[in-house]
Amino acid sequence: MNITLRQLHVFQSVAATRNFSRSGDAVGLTQPAVSRCITELEAQLGLKLLNRTTREVTLTDAGQRLAARLPRVLEELEATLLDVRELATERRGRVRVASSPTLSANLMPDCIAQAHSALPGLELVLLDRIQSAVLASVLSGEVDFGVVIDPSERDALHCETILTEPFCLACPPGHRLARKRQVRWTDLQGEPLVLLDHESGSRRLIDRALAEHAVPCTVAQEVGHPTTIFRMLDAGLGISVIPTLALPPEGLAGLAVRPLLPRVDREVMLVHRRNRALAPIAQAAWDLVKTVASQRHAAPQPIPGSSAHP
Structure with a gap:
């Protein structure tokens, strides 16, 4: 059955007031719209709910049964819908x-x-x-x-x-590139690189940048975490391209960090x-x-x- 909440609410109002005009005022509908809702509801149920004359509106036996049970059903449905709606603001x-x-x-x-x-x-x-x-x-x-x-x-x-952030160069402070304010990707040519391994989301982007700038280089070591890279640079094992976010807030003691140009970002x-x-x-x-x-x-x-x- 294709019965709507509006039809049920309209019937509940008519059953209480026994008047289509007053029911229309209560539910915000015109008298013809109220009459149409009742007719549609009766058609879906296949029986008459109201006896209507020019003087009065009375409930049939079926109408009395529905009117008696409907308030509890509508209250339970409303409580259920409110409970579900609260999920939208759930913050626990x-x-x-x-x-x-x-x-x-x-x-x-x-x-x-x-x-x-x-x-x-x-x-x-x-x-x-x-x-x-x-x-x-x-x-x-x-x-x-x-x-x-x-x-x-x-x-x-x-x-x-x-968040979008650039890659940068990290190297020992005595390295030739540490003397530059900014380093170009082409300046990395021939340098041994200590890089994040291919399990990192950044490695694909670093490899692509090196290829786009035609930078031949040797990957001396591949590791899984920037902290390991920093220790290897401390030991003089090469230089590195790292994401800016990998830099600790206090900076890198004992290492130089320089911007890489042209800027290459990771998302x-x-x-x-x-x-x-x-x-x-x-x-x-x-x-x-x-x-x-x-x-x-x-x-x-x-x-x-x-x-x-x-």
Whole structure:
């Protein structure tokens, strides 16, 4: 049966007032519209609910049965709908977020700290994984969403860029490139490079930039975390191209960092499964991470050492 809530409310009003005009005033409809609702309801049920004459409106036996039960049914339905609607403003619960190591170390701590103060009912659980594992956990539904570097495959993902940042050069302070204020990609020619491995979302972008600028170089070491890169540079094993976000807030003691030109950016993105809407609490966490990232982007940290004399 195709019966609407409006028809039921109109019938409830007519059953209470026994008058179409007063019922129309109560429910915000004209008298003809009230009459039409009752006629449509009766047609769906296949029986008469009201006896109508020019002088009075009375309930049939079926109308009396419906009128007796309808208030409880409508109250229960309204309570159910209100309960469901409250989910839209629900701000309590656990949200699981997967993030690649650089982002886990340099973006997510601020997000978790702000969640504690801004959304005290939100428990933000971080899974620190390599990018391929982050994407796998998003697609499998293990986590609500992920924080990654521009993924090469997006067909099954909904992606939103939250931060854009450049790559820069890190090298020992005595290196010839440390004497420059800014370094060009072509200046890296022939240098041994210590780079993030191919499990990193950044490595594909670094390799592409080196190829686009026709820079022949030797990859001396491939590692999984920027901290390992910094220790290898301290040991004099080469130079590195790293994302700016990998730099600790206090800078790198004992290493020089310089901007790389032309500027090459990487995009930090939030991702979740395409065509799968986030739960309201997960959407709140998504928005919070986006806000923290935008605050960082609005006040970017200067690259340490970029003011060094050429």
